[in-house]
Amino acid sequence: MAYWLMKSEPDEVSIDDVLAAPRQTVGWFGVRNYQARNFMRDGMRAGDLALFYHSSCAEPGIAGIVEIASGAYPDATQFDPASQYYDPKATLEQPRWIGVDVRAVRKTALLSLKRLRTIAALADMRLLAKGSRLSVMPVEPHEWRTIEALLEPLLEPLLEQ
DNA sequence: GCCAACGTTGGC
DNA sequence: GCCAACGTTGGC
Numbered sequence: 741m742a743y744w745l746m747k748s749e750p751d752e753v754s755i756d757d758v759l760a761a762p763r764q765t766v767g768w769f770g771v772r773n774y775q776a777r778n779f780m781r782d783g784m785r786a787g788d789l790a791l792f793y794h795s796s797c798a799e800p801g802i803a804g805i806v807e808i809a810s811g812a813y814p815d816a817t818q819f820d821p822a823s824q825y826y827d828p829k830a831t832l833e834q835p836r837w838i839g840v841d842v843r844a845v846r847k848t849a850l851l852s853l854k855r856l857r858t859i860a861a862l863a864d865m866r867l868l869a870k871g872s873r874l875s876v877m878p879v880e881p882h883e884w885r886t887i888e889a890l891l892e893p894l895l896e897p898l899l900e901q
Numbered sequence: 902g903c904c905a906a907c908g909t910t911g912g913c
Numbered sequence: 914g915c916c917a918a919c920g921t922t923g924g925c
Contacts, residue, residue: 747923749923774908795922797923853924871906873907873908873922902925904925905923907921907922909919909920911916911919912916913916
């Protein structure tokens with residue numbers, strides 16, 4: 741099983757939106773970066789786990805954990821001229837973009853980007869690399885374990901009071 | 902809103 | 914195949 745990090749703008753789809761969806765599952769579509777696509781297409785398998793990261797918002801950071809709930813399938817928005825994700829070069833015979841379904845595992849207290857940057861064990865994390873913009877990226881097992889351990893105590897809202 | 906970093910496009 | 918110009922991402 742592999743670990744991933746997936747970025748979403750909470751104004752578009754937040755962890756709360758995933759939790760509120762039928763079967764707590766949403767389609768992950770709109771990825772228009774080849775590297776991110778290739779990770780989804782070639783690396784992701786149903787059952788993999790992903791950190792759900794809120795980006796482009798007041799406090800960016802990890803907001804929950806989701807499970808990959810399907811294999812990769814063609815992203816329908818690429819064929820829809822009305823969609824902001826429309827790609828005129830994609831064809832039904834040769835789709836260019838794919839998506840997967842993700843299911844909420846749990847929401848966590850926000851583990852902020854600011855805090856992530858202070859953790860020595862995460863110094864080499866891809867998310868934290870200078871200029872990193874990938875919306876889907878692998879997470880090393882040791883990074884996953886480090887982050888999980890940090891997410892746990894944060895589930896207790898009164899712990900620091 | 903600014904801007905650094907990165908990805909894509911297209912002329913040559 | 915190079916590379917300048919442009920577009921996008923995303924933190925601040």
